[in-house]
Amino acid sequence: xxxxxxxxxxxxxxxxxxxxxxxxxxxxxxxxxxxxxxxxxxxxxxxxxxxxxxxxxxxxxxxxxxxxxxxxxxxxxxxxxxxxxxxxxxxxxxxxxxxxxxxxxxxxxxxxxxxxxxxxxxxxxxxxxxxxxxxxxxxxxxxxxxxxxxxxxxxxxxxxxxxxxxxxxxxxxxxxxxxxxxxxxxxxxxxxxxxxxxxxxxxxxxxxxxxxxxxxxxxxxxxxxxxxxxxxxxxxxxxxxxxxxxxxxxxxxxxxxxxxxxxxxxxxxxxxxxxxxxxxxxxxxxxxxxxxxxxxxxxxxxxxxxxxxxxxxxxxxxxxxxxxxxxxxxxxxxxxxxxxxxxxxxxxxxxxxxxxxxxxxxxxxxxxxxxxxxxxxxxxxxxxxxxxxxxxxxxxxxxxxxxxxxxxxxxxxxxxxxxxxxxxxxxxxxxxxxxxxxxxxxxxxxxxxxxxxxxxxxxxxxxxxxxxxxxxxxxxxxxxxxxxxxxxxxxxxxxxxxxxxxxxxxxxxxxxxxxxxxxxxxxxxxxxxxxxxxxxxxxxxxxxxxxxxxxxxxxxxxxxxxxxxxxxxxxxxxxxxxxxxxxxxxxxxxxxxxxxxxxxxxxxxxx
Amino acid sequence: xxxxxxxxxxxxxxxxxxxxxxxxxxxxxxxxxxxxxxxxxxxxxxxxxxxxxxxxxxxxxxxxxxxxxxxxxxxxxxxxxxxxxxxxxxxxxxxxxxxxxxxxxxxxxxxxxxxxxxxxxxxxxxxxxxxxxxx
Numbered sequence: 001x002x003x004x005x006x007x008x009x010x011x012x013x014x015x016x017x018x019x020x021x022x023x024x025x026x027x028x029x030x031x032x033x034x035x036x037x038x039x040x041x042x043x044x045x046x047x048x049x050x051x052x053x054x055x056x057x058x059x060x061x062x063x064x065x066x067x068x069x070x071x072x073x074x075x076x077x078x079x080x081x082x083x084x085x086x087x088x089x090x091x092x093x094x095x096x097x098x099x100x101x102x103x104x105x106x107x108x109x110x111x112x113x114x115x116x117x118x119x120x121x122x123x124x125x126x127x128x129x130x131x132x133x134x135x136x137x138x139x140x141x142x143x144x145x146x147x148x149x150x151x152x153x154x155x156x157x158x159x160x161x162x163x164x165x166x167x168x169x170x171x172x173x174x175x176x177x178x179x180x181x182x183x184x185x186x187x188x189x190x191x192x193x194x195x196x197x198x199x200x201x202x203x204x205x206x207x208x209x210x211x212x213x214x215x216x217x218x219x220x221x222x223x224x225x226x227x228x229x230x231x232x233x234x235x236x237x238x239x240x241x242x243x244x245x246x247x248x249x250x251x252x253x254x255x256x257x258x259x260x261x262x263x264x265x266x267x268x269x270x271x272x273x274x275x276x277x278x279x280x281x282x283x284x285x286x287x288x289x290x291x292x293x294x295x296x297x298x299x300x301x302x303x304x305x306x307x308x309x310x311x312x313x314x315x316x317x318x319x320x321x322x323x324x325x326x327x328x329x330x331x332x333x334x335x336x337x338x339x340x341x342x343x344x345x346x347x348x349x350x351x352x353x354x355x356x357x358x359x360x361x362x363x364x365x366x367x368x369x370x371x372x373x374x375x376x377x378x379x380x381x382x383x384x385x386x387x388x389x390x391x392x393x394x395x396x397x398x399x400x401x402x403x404x405x406x407x408x409x410x411x412x413x414x415x416x417x418x419x420x421x422x423x424x425x426x427x428x429x430x431x432x433x434x435x436x437x438x439x440x441x442x443x444x445x446x447x448x449x450x451x452x453x454x455x456x457x458x459x460x461x462x463x464x465x466x467x468x469x470x471x472x473x474x475x476x477x478x479x480x481x482x483x484x485x486x487x488x489x490x491x492x493x494x495x496x497x498x499x500x501x502x503x504x505x506x507x508x509x510x511x512x513x514x515x516x517x518x519x520x521x522x523x524x525x526x527x528x529x530x531x532x533x534x535x536x537x538x539x540x541x542x543x544x545x546x547x548x549x550x551x552x553x554x555x556x557x558x559x560x561x562x563x564x565x566x567x568x569x570x571x572x573x574x575x576x577x578x579x580x581x582x583x584x585x586x587x588x589x590x591x592x593x594x595x596x597x598x599x600x601x602x603x604x605x606x607x
Numbered sequence: 608x609x610x611x612x613x614x615x616x617x618x619x620x621x622x623x624x625x626x627x628x629x630x631x632x633x634x635x636x637x638x639x640x641x642x643x644x645x646x647x648x649x650x651x652x653x654x655x656x657x658x659x660x661x662x663x664x665x666x667x668x669x670x671x672x673x674x675x676x677x678x679x680x681x682x683x684x685x686x687x688x689x690x691x692x693x694x695x696x697x698x699x700x701x702x703x704x705x706x707x708x709x710x711x712x713x714x715x716x717x718x719x720x721x722x723x724x725x726x727x728x729x730x731x732x733x734x735x736x737x738x739x740x741x742x
Binding site: 384386393397401417421586 | 626628629631632635636639670674675678699725726727728729730
């Protein structure tokens, strides 16, 4: 049936329209690879191309492409579909799928090839983006089929759980041989809805891995869900931190509940939110009645209010008073600190240490030390008295011998001996009384530097006469300290006097005695330590003498000393909560050190 | 022994004590009874005097500054020239505890003093002890 002219014309019009309007780039290529025709879509993407080689237009090349599919179609007349990349007229990469179709003449010759390309640049970009998203998302992502086998898994899942594709998800993620009891993927396969649940898996290194998994239907075959995508968020670190936090909370709770110190927390309105058992015991109030209530006025030192009000960050009071429910006052050490959250003030905490037992023990210790010192003194006293008795015995012997022989010189010597030893025993008795009377120290605030200077001035003359160089080594100022002025003066004077004597007993010419006073910083929020030192370059002490320095009624000064000076010095130092130590080496000298921790110094007597 | 006294020479005694009154008293008792006495006021001077005068007897106090009597006693006992020298210790201390072999005692291997006297000393006690040791 031959076609009419009219129908031919109609068909051509349709073909022309189709050629231009089809959503596809069409180019006709001749055997020399030149474009002989193309539609408008083609020129919109690649620019005008008629007469130009296809590789120049598509790819900006100067020669044919390796593996050119068009050339192959010219050779074998096959239709080809090919993925290709080129460059559009603006120089941007272009991805397209090209159908290569030969135009065959009846004699089998192929003078032209038609290339119909569809631009898939946007699709490819999206594919790439989705791929990156799939692989790199910080979750485990897997696509499962209805057998619960993993069709695809992302990088993170593969790295954490090992071999994945083709395996059952329960084998991979839980190292188990059968389905899990509550499987969200199965539920999604069943009802086509999203499901979320928390699971614990086992990684390829055997570590427990906590994750929250959400399953969603991915594709359907008929009415059935054929694939499910599961996205799991690893919460192992969160669970670890939660468990750590729980442990810490439990530990803190035990600390607070079992602390022997009272611990009280209040908010910025002074309302109590924490009142531990020690606080209940110390104050007489119960946690139940205190929680949520205002802190009773006067319970704690007034300084605590300053912290709650935001005027102070911290207060450490070594000597504070707590007034309990019955109005009784307890000696306490009070430590108040501001509580902050992210820098914002949220209240204050008080840590209160009951000092009653410590005070009692300190008092008992001082009493015991005093008793021991008195005991040792009494024991040593016998020794001192024996020496004096020998002197008296000697005086009598010499005196009597003088009388018998009528020797006046001998009588006089004997008499002098008697007098001298009676004086010694009188001095001894007086010193002993002063040691044992136990008057409490009279404490006032004194300047330690001025005190050291006074003592050095006092001995200036005596030192010069003894050819001793007496030096004062002190800083310009030291913070005043509550001390018994007279007692401390006696201590330093006694040490300086001993040091000058030690110089005289030694051989060193221009022997030096140095009096120092200094302050060392305290640690851990405590006050500093006040230090007095008396150093000499005198005769020093050997082991035997060193051992007796504080433990006996001991003197190396023959008839000149009573042996009570250092005992008295130690007693005064101890009454100030201080310690006395010394270092000494024969013929090198002696260094006495008096250390007073400021937080142990007595309270001034007028307070 | 070239320094040994002749038969009728008085016996020589060195007294080492830091208390002058004690030195004077002991010296007088001994000189009153025919002994020749030299004295020193401390351990160091005492050792020099003993070495120089090689006496027949040393009377030694224990508690003395710088060098104690015990230290001097150990030096005398361990010096080959002086090791045989008789020593009487005269002290206000209880002496028995000092003769142990701890770090401050005399030591077990050292021959103990020939006599102990506790202060105050009566003249007859001193004479009796000295006589018992050196005649």
